[in-house]
Amino acid sequence: MGIYLSNKEFNNVLKELGKEYRIYAPKLFKNKGRFSDTDLVRYDEVYSVE
Numbered sequence: 047m048g049i050y051l052s053n054k055e056f057n058n059v060l061k062e063l064g065k066e067y068r069i070y071a072p073k074l075f076k077n078k079g080r081f082s083d084t085d086l087v088r089y090d091e092v093y094s095v096e
Contacts, residue, residue: 057094064093 051059063069071092078086 053095060092060094069093 060069069092070089072087073090073092075086075088077083
């Protein structure tokens with residue numbers, strides 16, 4: 047059994063949780079890798095699913 051949330055609904059969940067918690071998730075940083083043409087994935091604070 048699973049739960050399906052649209053992006054808008056998930057953003058609402060993040061907004062409510064963000065009132066009491068800092069939420070971290072993997073984020074993509076374009077062209078911030080070791081070389082100029084590589085991307086970097088690191089954990090960072092998030093406020094929306096985008």
